[in-house]
Amino acid sequence: MNVSVDHLGPCKKLLRVEVPLEAVNTAFGDVSKQFRKEAKLPGFRPGRAPEHLIVKAYEPRIIEETRKQLFENSYRAAAQQEKLEVIVTLNVEEQQFGRGLPYAYNVTCEVVPDFTVPEYKGLTARREIAVPSDADVDRATNILREQQVKYNDVPRELQDGDVVVVNYTATLDGKPLTEIAPTARGLTEKQNFWIAVAKDSFLPGFTEQLQGAKIGDRRSVTVEFPAEFVAAELSKKLAVYDVEIVGVKEKSLPDVNEEFARSLGAETVQQLLDGIRRDLQNELILRQKRDVRDQLLKELLARVELDLPESVVAGETRDLVYNIVNENQKRGVPKEAIEQKKDEIYAGASRTARERVKAAFVLNRIARAEKIKAEQRDVINRVGALAQQNEVSMEKMIKLIQERGGFREIEQGVVTDKVMDFLELNAKIDDVPSARS
Numbered sequence: 001m002n003v004s005v006d007h008l009g010p011c012k013k014l015l016r017v018e019v020p021l022e023a024v025n026t027a028f029g030d031v032s033k034q035f036r037k038e039a040k041l042p043g044f045r046p047g048r049a050p051e052h053l054i055v056k057a058y059e060p061r062i063i064e065e066t067r068k069q070l071f072e073n074s075y076r077a078a079a080q081q082e083k084l085e086v087i088v089t090l091n092v093e094e095q096q097f098g099r100g101l102p103y104a105y106n107v108t109c110e111v112v113p114d115f116t117v118p119e120y121k122g123l124t125a126r127r128e129i130a131v132p133s134d135a136d137v138d139r140a141t142n143i144l145r146e147q148q149v150k151y152n153d154v155p156r157e158l159q160d161g162d163v164v165v166v167n168y169t170a171t172l173d174g175k176p177l178t179e180i181a182p183t184a185r186g187l188t189e190k191q192n193f194w195i196a197v198a199k200d201s202f203l204p205g206f207t208e209q210l211q212g213a214k215i216g217d218r219r220s221v222t223v224e225f226p227a228e229f230v231a232a233e234l235s236k237k238l239a240v241y242d243v244e245i246v247g248v249k250e251k252s253l254p255d256v257n258e259e260f261a262r263s264l265g266a267e268t269v270q271q272l273l274d275g276i277r278r279d280l281q282n283e284l285i286l287r288q289k290r291d292v293r294d295q296l297l298k299e300l301l302a303r304v305e306l307d308l309p310e311s312v313v314a315g316e317t318r319d320l321v322y323n324i325v326n327e328n329q330k331r332g333v334p335k336e337a338i339e340q341k342k343d344e345i346y347a348g349a350s351r352t353a354r355e356r357v358k359a360a361f362v363l364n365r366i367a368r369a370e371k372i373k374a375e376q377r378d379v380i381n382r383v384g385a386l387a388q389q390n391e392v393s394m395e396k397m398i399k400l401i402q403e404r405g406g407f408r409e410i411e412q413g414v415v416t417d418k419v420m421d422f423l424e425l426n427a428k429i430d431d432v433p434s435a436r437s
Contacts, residue, residue, distance in 0.1 A: 001019055128434040163251065165192055171242075215245055232336075296427055
C-alpha cells in the first residue's frame, strides 16, 4: 500500500492512499463469498449458487461493501503506518475504485498534536489552610433561617428590611416602556409585585423613594436605567413609575432553638451547629483542593506549547456558547440582549475552549505515560453519583447516558481526575495560613 502525507496546517493532514490491485481483487473475492453464503437465489440452496450469478444479482451491494471494507481497513493501516492519531475525518475524495483497478483516495483529517510532554512531577502550589470561624457558622445558620422565613402583614409605614407589595405602571417621555423596549413588558406594568426594601433592589433607587409609605399610598418614582442594562434600549434613560402600595410585609426569621434544630434533622441546637461547622469544613477542603489543582494545571500548561486541532476547538466552543446562552435564557435574559453580546460570548467561549482542549491533550499524554485508565468500577461509581445527584435510578441514568453517547465523556472525566490526583500526589505543596483567617 502506497501512502503519502501532506501537512496542511497545525494538526491538519492530507493523506494520499493507494491500495494495490491484488488487495482490491482479494477484497472483492472475500465479499462475494460472504454474499454467496447468505444469498437466496431461486433454484439454489443458500451457499450453492454459482459466483457469477451472485455477482449479477448483488453487484451494487458487493461494490459498496467492498469499498467500505477497503476504505476502513486501509485508512486505519495508513494512519498507523504514518503514526497519525486521527481525531476527525474532514473530507474523503475518491480518486479511483472498481474491479480490476487499484483503489486510490485522499483524506483530509485532523490528528492529535505532536508535542513533548513537560516534566510533570514536582509541580508547585500553595494550599491555604483555614477552619470555619464562628462568623462563618452564624452566616450559614442565617441562610438556613432564611429558608424558613415568614412575611407578616403590618399596618405601619414601610422601612428597610420589609417587603413591599405594589402595583405599578412605567412610562418614558409619557409613553409605555414597551414602545421603546418591546421586551420590557415586566418592567412596564405589574400587579401585586413583591420587592425587598433594600438599596438598589429591583431597580436602582426604586425602594429608596418608597420609604415611609403605607398601604393605600401612591408614589411617583423616577428611575435611571444603568448603562449596561439588560434591555439596551433603556440604557441611561429616565423612566417614571406610578406606584400604588398594596401591602407592607415584615420579615420574620425563626429563632435558633430546639424546634428549629429538629426541623433540620438535628436533635439539639449544638448538634445543628456542629453539623454546620463540619459542612463548612468540608466545603473549605473542596475549595482548597480545587485551588491547588488549578495552580498545578496552570503551571503544567505553561510548560508546553502545542498546536490544537481547530475542529476540536470549534466543537468545544459551540458547546460552551450553547451552555452560556441556555443559562442566560434560564435566568430570564431576553434574546435580544444575548444577541447584542454574541461576539463577547463567543470570544470568551473560544478562549476557554482552547484552554480545555490543550489541558485534555496534555493530561491524556500523562495518563498514557503513567498507565492511568478508567476502570469499570470507576465508571460505575461516577454513574451512581450522577444518578443520586439527579434523583433518578441507576438504570435510568445508564439509559440516559447511552442515549446521548456519554460514556466516553464519563471515562474521560475519570481519567482526568485520576491524573490530577497523580499530579497532586507528586507535587510540592506548601501549606500556608489562609488570608481570610
